[in-house]
Amino acid sequence: QVQLVESGGGLVQPGGSLRLSCAASGRTFSNYVVFWFRQAPGKEREWLATIEGGGRTYHAESVKGRFTISRDNAKNTVYLQMNSLKPDDTAIYYCNSRTYWGQVTQVTVSS
Numbered sequence: 001q002v003q004l005v006e007s008g009g010g011l012v013q014p015g016g017s018l019r020l021s022c023a024a025s026g027r028t029f030s031n032y033v034v035f036w037f038r039q040a041p042g043k044e045r046e047w048l049a050t051i052e053g054g055g056r057t058y059h060a061e062s063v064k065g066r067f068t069i070s071r072d073n074a075k076n077t078v079y080l081q082m083n084s085l086k087p088d089d090t091a092i093y094y095c096n097s098r099t100y101w102g103q104v105t106q107v108t109v110s111s
């Protein structure tokens with residue numbers, strides 16, 4: 001059993017940055033493919049980024065150049081670095097790997 005615990009969300013001004021963390025416990029998940037998603041009020045879930053076990057990454061066009069997924073296998077953690085945040089980035093964010101889902105973290109971008 002793997003538990004994914006997210007952290008790093010919060011309130012930030014437009015143009016600011018946040019780094020979300022998705023920490024796994026219960027099993028080493030360095031070989032797992034991990035995804036980040038978000039869902040804004042009234043909108044469907046949106047895929048943001050993927051990182052493979054070997055470190056290869058993929059980013060949605062909507063966030064490419066602003067968001068970066070990475071992982072630290074020593075810490076059993078995957079990150080989502082978010083820069084140049086916009087009000088449209090306001091959403092709940094969550095990570096996923098296989099059948100495991102994080103508990104979500106809220107990101108609000110507002111002045």
